[in-house]
Amino acid sequence: MIKRWQESKVLLLGGSAGSxxxxxxxxxxxxxxxxxxxxxxxxxxKNFLSEIEKLFADHSRMYLREVGDxxxxxxxxxxxxxxxxxxxxxxxxxxxxxxxxxxxxxKPSIDVxxxxxxxxxxxxxxxxxxxxxxQDGANGLLKLRKQGSLTIVQNPAEAEMADMPAAAxxxxxxxxxxxxxxxxxxxxx
Amino acid sequence: MTxxxxxxxxxxxxxxxxxxxxxxxxxxFDFSGYSKASLKRRLTRIMQLKRLEFYDLxxxxxxxxAFFQHFLEEVTVNVTEMFRDPLFYKALNSQVLPxxxxxxxxxxxSAGCSTGEEVYSLAILLKESGLQSKSFIYGTDINTEVLKExxxxxxxxxKIKSYAENYQYSSLPGTITDHFTILYDAATIHTELxxxxxxxxxxxISDNVFNEFQLIxxxxxxxxFESHLQEKILDLFYRSLCxxxxxxxxSKEAIRSDSFKKRFKTINAKENIYQKIGT
Numbered sequence: 001m002i003k004r005w006q007e008s009k010v011l012l013l014g015g016s017a018g019s020x021x022x023x024x025x026x027x028x029x030x031x032x033x034x035x036x037x038x039x040x041x042x043x044x045x046k047n048f049l050s051e052i053e054k055l056f057a058d059h060s061r062m063y064l065r066e067v068g069d070x071x072x073x074x075x076x077x078x079x080x081x082x083x084x085x086x087x088x089x090x091x092x093x094x095x096x097x098x099x100x101x102x103x104x105x106x107k108p109s110i111d112v113x114x115x116x117x118x119x120x121x122x123x124x125x126x127x128x129x130x131x132x133x134x135q136d137g138a139n140g141l142l143k144l145r146k147q148g149s150l151t152i153v154q155n156p157a158e159a160e161m162a163d164m165p166a167a168a169x170x171x172x173x174x175x176x177x178x179x180x181x182x183x184x185x186x187x188x189x
Numbered sequence: 190m191t192x193x194x195x196x197x198x199x200x201x202x203x204x205x206x207x208x209x210x211x212x213x214x215x216x217x218f219d220f221s222g223y224s225k226a227s228l229k230r231r232l233t234r235i236m237q238l239k240r241l242e243f244y245d246l247x248x249x250x251x252x253x254x255a256f257f258q259h260f261l262e263e264v265t266v267n268v269t270e271m272f273r274d275p276l277f278y279k280a281l282n283s284q285v286l287p288x289x290x291x292x293x294x295x296x297x298x299s300a301g302c303s304t305g306e307e308v309y310s311l312a313i314l315l316k317e318s319g320l321q322s323k324s325f326i327y328g329t330d331i332n333t334e335v336l337k338e339x340x341x342x343x344x345x346x347x348k349i350k351s352y353a354e355n356y357q358y359s360s361l362p363g364t365i366t367d368h369f370t371i372l373y374d375a376a377t378i379h380t381e382l383x384x385x386x387x388x389x390x391x392x393x394i395s396d397n398v399f400n401e402f403q404l405i406x407x408x409x410x411x412x413x414f415e416s417h418l419q420e421k422i423l424d425l426f427y428r429s430l431c432x433x434x435x436x437x438x439x440s441k442e443a444i445r446s447d448s449f450k451k452r453f454k455t456i457n458a459k460e461n462i463y464q465k466i467g468t
Contacts, residue, residue, distance in 0.1 A: 047275060047358055068441045069412045070224075070419075082441055084273075085412075088226035096224040097412040097441055100231075100266040116226050119199060 001176060004150040005186055008126040009075075011036050012117055012144075014110035016043040016132025018160025020052075022180065023130070027056045027064070027078060029187055034062070038078040039087070039117070041110045043132065046084040053080055069097045081108035088112065089120040104136035114140025123148030128183060129174075130154045132164030142173035151175045154183065200232055204243055208232065211250055216257055218331070219394050220264070222418030231264045238263070262334050266413065267303045271310045271349070271365065273408070274440045275358035277460040278314055282360075284456055285435050286318050289403055295324035298402045298429065300393060301410035302328035305339025305386075306352075311406065312382040313368050317361050321385065327400065329391035336388045342378035344369075349376040393422050398429045405430060409439040416445065423449050430465045437462050 011034075015023050023042060030038060044052065056078070057064045064078040065071075067087050072094055073079070081087035082097070087108055090096040103109035110129070114137060117125055127144050129137045131154060145151040153174040156162035168174055178186070200208075205228065209220045220228060236246055249256045272278055289295045295315075299308045308328040315321045330336055349369060356365035369376035391399065393410070405426050411419045423444065426436055436453060438461040444450055453463035 047354060068443060069439070070416055070445070085441060088224075088230070090224055090226045096226050098227045098230070098266065099268050099409045099412070100227070101268055112230075116230075119229075120226075 001150065001186070002189055005126050005189065008124055008150060009036055010117065010121050010125045011038045012114060012125055012127040013038065013040045013130070014114065014127070014132075014137045014140075014164075015041075015130035016106070016110075016134065016136065016161070016164055018131035018133075022154075022183075024056065024059070025184070026187060028059045028061075029184065030078065031061050032076045034076060037073055037075055038062070039067075039081070039113065040078065041081040041087065041108050041113050041137075043106050043108070043110075043136070044083050046107075056080065067095050067097065069095070071095045081113060083108070086112040087116075089116040092120060104134045106134070106136045110137035111140040115143045118143035118147045118149065121147075121149070125149035126152065128152045128154070129165055129168050131159035131161045133161040134163060135167040137164055138168040138171045138173055141168050142171050145173050145175060152183065152186075153177050155179045200229055200236075200243065205229060205232065208247070208250070211247060212257075212260075215251060217395075218261065218392070222394065222415050222421075224413050224415055227266070227413055228264070231266070235260060235263045258334060262332050265332060267332070267335050269303045269306045269409075270355060271306045271352040272355035272359050273307070273310075274460070275355045275360075277408075277437070277440065277462075278310065278359040278361070280457045280460045280462060281437070282314060282318060285404065285462065286314070286320060289324075289435075290318070290320055292403055293323065295320060295404070296400060296402045297324060297326045298400070298405045299326060299328045300391070300405060300407040300426075302330050302339060302388065303332070303335050305335075305342065305388065306344075307406065307408065308339065308386055308388070309342065309368075309378050309382060312378075312386060313361065313365075314359075316368075316382060321381070324385060326386045327402075328386060328388045330388075331390065331392045333390055336390065339388045342383050344376050344378075346371055346374045346376045393425065394418065398425065400429065401431050402429055402434055403431055404435045404437070406437040408437060409442070411438060411442040420446050420449065427452060427465060432465065434465045435462060436465065 053066045062078050066080045066082050086098040088096045103111050141151050153165045153168045156166040158180050159165050213219050302308050308326050315324050353365050452467050454466045456462040456464050
């Protein structure tokens, strides 16, 4: 697991209800020694202004920004999927956005970004699915796993909302089911 | 690993290129400059909805003209909201309308208008700021089917209610339902708001300038185009604007090309409102 984590170029983090604290903690953790691109998809309501970006950016030691259309995908940058859009991977170096139908009532949808990342980055990702109250992310995580990316799910017993990680486990989308502290130990390596 | 059915098999790049060429040759629509990630999702979605294999899809595109209209509707994203990004409408109200009010006639183009939600949002905004009688809004799309819906101006009440929060954040007086006649679960836009609108087919990729506008709004359309195509359409918009006319793009779409950055002044960087400068 450690070797696959170290070799991956992209870290995908997906979370919904109950994942905010974990994502915030992760953002504070990262330093440029990470040597990866970080893409965070967190469910949230539209019309609530970029409070999350601002809070995250204020506490991040890496360059952090909300994804804009056709933005480049750079190393050692943390990207946040914008509200009311799906974030797609156009190619290895570029994002694209989409306003099509919500998936699992969610826009951004974790599935959409994960599936798109699976197609473009193949086995070069580590994806972590955290707490959430619906089933978004499970299908996408499975696609990533099939492409050979490292897939990790937060232990549902420890998640504030167990549905999302549990759905991924049911689909056999997880290489590993980790406790919260184990996830952070891995991120530190 | 499990051996999966066709729904797991994504389209290859070669197959997508094949479809693009076929649609261009037979139907005259050019999707070659579309963002590939989104296009692939749409094509895969059509195949799943219609339970078509790649060769079935090709066959239908070649032989079934009615299917093509449906294909066009599905492949282009027609998801839209009234008062999407409420702060954009607020900015338009405070930063652009005072300027437009100095014109005798205000012509507005909503490009890629889909089912008309943006056209009617603009119509409501113009009415509330007293500019309605001297303005005219043209809504265009490549899709004849969505334009029919736009013209009717009838929406489900449930949908209109889902825009109530947007409306409120845009700081307009009253509530969104004030602008509709409601009968059972259908909400029909007030006739006066439909009066100064015209919906018509226009293809941003292949059609040219058709009028001169004080304001062009093309929001969440560029996200489906690759950068070179965005630039081509920026040029079309530039030529369609009167001197000092305004261009509005989606909240995540910015003018990136250096040559166009020089020809447009940024009025609101957050909401991507620009003004044409130079000649």
